[in-house]
Amino acid sequence: MGYVILHYAFAPEGDLRGRVLGEKSPGDRLEFVRTRSPERIQEADIVFDVGGVYDPARGRFDHHMKDKPLRDDGSPYSAAGLLWKEYGLAALRNLVTTSLDEEALATLWQSLDKSLILPIDLDDNGVAKMGRLSLADIVSACGPAWDTAEVYGIGEARKRESLGFANAATTVAGHLVNVVDRMRAGLKATSRILAAYEAAEDKRILVMDTGMPTEKVIFERDLPVVYVVSPAGPDRWNVKAIPPVRGDFGQRVSLPEAWRGLDGQALAEVSGVPDAVFAHPARFICGAASREGAVRMACLALEIDAALKPAG
Structure with a gap:
């Protein structure tokens, strides 16, 4: 979800799946690297879920520190939640194709934060499971089986790991696009329902x-x-x-x-x-x-x- 948020915030015209698989299209503003290399982390413009630092001004969005970033109610953020907090509105401006004012976009951001992002935060931090057939379950199922390296070899296992992440990102992106559009329509529905009730x-x-x-x-x-x-x-x-x-x-x-x-x-x-x-x-x-x-x-x-x- 963190990667998908960055995709829509910075480069929605780019190849979400291709850049994960090393098939970046010409002109794509976003280069995506999965690494724990301190050198690569130091060079990156934005780092999330690794690095041990939360500092939005420096583009650092990890949450694994002892003093991890918390929501106002004390709930811990995941890296996806931190990216949504910082870049969610930018992503929504590229996701919503109809005209919405800033107040409506803020309402949409808040609704998604509560219904979609907060459960990811809680699941990722071991506070509450999202449950069977949840988004977390579907993402997990995209990854290769535990014995892939044993059966197919390390090289093939690495390929399947990248392919699994690419498939998961595509799935999450499709889900986010649909949820955003349904919530946008929900804002429109509210005014019509209240008008019908008054009448x-x-x-x-x-x-x-x-x-x-x-x-x-x-x-x-x-x-x-x-x-x-x-x-x-x-x-x-x-x-x-x-x-x-x-x-x-x-x-x-x-x-x-x-x-x-x-x-x-x-x-x-x-x-x-x-x-x-x-x-x-x-x-x-x-x-x-x-x-x-x-x-x-x-x-x-x-x-x-x-x-x-x-x-x-």
């Missing part, structure tokens, strides 16, 4: 004219939304129930029991909505062929739930 007649039903992730905003802003209505295709509008806790199973208000697992004509007859299409057996999502039909299903679900509750 809603019943604040429990959020009607979106475009499909987008809404749960994050609903929970962060503590909105009393119970159902989100949004398009799911050219002729489909869905009603999705919001869970009681973000990311949890279950619903603040489940869809009616009588609709459970029905579809087509059977659901239309039971619900009274002519273009009703389906209702999931788990009662967390249903749909209709039109916006009006989906909104009607959401309203009916709330009415049915209220009628089933004891008075008082």
